[in-house]
Amino acid sequence: MLTGRSPELVSVLSLSPCMKVRLPAMQDDSLPKRRSIRLRGYDYSLPGAYFLTLCAHQREILFGEIVKGQLTLNQFGRTVREELLRTAELRAGVQIECFVIMPNHIHFVLVLHKTLQSKAGDLPVAPTARSPRGPGSGTVGAIIAQFKAASARRVNQLRGTLGAPLWQRNYYEHVIRTPKAFAQIQRYIAENLLRWAYDHENPACDRKEADDLHSILSADKPQP
Secondary structure: OEEOOOOOOOOEEOOOOOOOOOOOOOOHHHOOOOOOOOOOOOOOOOOEEEEEEEEEHHHOOOOEEEEOOEEEEOHHHHHHHHHHHHHHHOOOOEEEEEEEEOOOEEEEEEEEOOOOOOOOOOOOOOOOOOOOOOOOOOOHHHHHHHHHHHHHHHHHHHHOOOOOOOEOOOOEEEEOOOHHHHHHHHHHHHOHHHHHHHOOOOOOOOOOOOOOHHHHHHOOOOOO
16 A cells, blocks of 8 residues: 555555565675676576666656655656556566655665465565576566656656656666565665655755665675
């Protein structure tokens, strides 16, 4: 369910508590060093939880306005929200666990269940094993590409700019490895609207506060 006073306001999906999580017995050195945005050799079709951030093209303010911690989505923002929710509705085994739409970017947690057999209430956390398989159908990258294409097509129809880019070419992702990180990312998403005045993506901000997201993700390592 959506939290907030009306569908036009805060677009944060209700956050469910992190329950039991099955973690693979993998060491942290099983992960390659990051030389690019993606983890080299990682299979992004594996069941698990993924934290994702997509920015509007040139970080343009497109989706709405934040006033006193409340976001009023415009028609472009509402369209993006609809397409994000449809991402899970149209795909078996795909869940949008939580999200927030900001004026020029979105944060969300994508959960792939796929072949993962879990009990009711269990929360899958992405395994950390490397795989030789590259991106393909059913991967996080394919799902994001389809969402970006569908939302861009609809938004461009609304603003009369067919074929214009809506999103930055790439996106940020983080494979969530621990229940603690999952809970911290949930909280970060839920509180993100309140941070807008000092957000690194806010072009009107001339004073950048330290963002605790980096420390959260840096500390997200599998337990031995």
